[in-house]
Amino acid sequence: MKKRVPLIIIFCVGTLFVLAIFLPFPPFPAMEGEVSVWFDILKGFAFVLGGGNLIRVTADKIRKGHPDRFYLWVTLVGFFGMLVVGLLQLGGPIAPGGDFTTEGLWFRRIYDGIFAPCMAAIFSTLAFFVSSAAYRAFRAKNREATILLIAAFVILLGRTPLGNSLTAWLPDFLNFLKIPWLFEKILMYPNTAGQRAILIGIALGIISNSLRLILGVERSYLGGERS
């Protein structure tokens, strides 16, 4: 029963949504938008579930004397601090249901002053990770890696003004040796062909996986075959 009901729901909803693509009369064309609103409402309630789990797991670790309990306290203080500041709308007029992103509210100040810079700092580490990954990926260990290295070098040069000026002196009949020409052709042909091959595979994989889900063949996300 615990699995049969979800499987029946998945079958009905899945079939309905596939048919909705081909049925142009109401309510089918508006269904996708409407149901995504339902999903957002569901997510809103589910957030309580996630928040509850975060508090429980963190508090458990603190109680058991976890070596990282200092960070765990930071998590709890941050969680409850933001919750109180947001719910009470500190720093502004008390207006239940008001916009918590209004300028001047503590919630907004903490978000802009602490949270956003922290997020930007994490994102900016990507630049260093790109360098280290590129260093490992573009070593000419074998023939394929050498081709990759050359292609990457051409693309890198093609993206900069230096790439244009380096080969600008070449005569027109040697156009195929100019960096902008090579850059364009590499992106347009081998790159597009590879990307499309992957995309076709993904599209077929999605259709096949969706069908497995709709027909109940694939049920490992429900915990497999046990019951």
Next chain:
Amino acid sequence: MSLFLSVLTLSPLNYEYFAFDKINLFVILILLVTAILFFVLKARRGKTLSIRKIAGLEAVEEAVGRATEMGKSVLFVPGSRDLDDLQTLAGLSILGSVARMTAQYEARLDVPVNRSLVMAAGQETVKEAYLAVGRPDLYRPEMVHYITDEQFGYVAALEGIMVRERPAACFYMGAFLAESLILAETGNSIGAIQVAGTAMPVQLPFFVAACDYTLIGEELFAAAAYLSQDRRMMGSLKGQDVGKAVAMFAIVIGSLLATIVALTGSSFVGSLFRAFIRLFALNY
């Protein structure tokens, strides 16, 4: 509510009952569904089907075994999108298989997630996997735990877990955005075996560069079938191959027609080519 109101006010005379401009899609869909169903039923009747070896999935058991030997944990990240993304569902399916292995090997499993619904589904998946192999005593609900919905807050927490806990195996299976390289490079720096799988074409090069094995696109969706060796699921993969054969055939025919039109300028072949293109037009 507006959905129900629109049904109530529906007048049968005012509407077309089928989107005929999408008939080509409907035919392609029916063909694909028939092929997949045919092979699923064939497999169900006991026909043995073989699928090619996927190195990334062969390495899953090796990675879990290594983590067990080293007494370290296994980290599983089911992507950064919600349960309405098919890649997340594919990731959870793989999580089921990985959880069975960690239960059998008695390895520690850690699944930090960034969506509440994924957490609920993930807990159920892991619990059932531990029950299925007869080790419910090893299951703990906190194996699958929620971090935050915020993308880089989640990334920071994952990096912290990796650097402090130093898992021996890291699995990234699902939909990933800019966090893919940050996670994979952090995992690389701690010397973990890393297996990634995603259907986000832009993120694939990052995983290929930084992980030991990468499941590319469709392999992510095939992984659950491959790992479970379920006949019916493997049958659906065979049906999917029919779709691939049709796509390959269409590409060859389309390329030939386009080349002939470019070389000869024939108006007959040109109209044939345009009709052929219309066969695959989406008409959205």
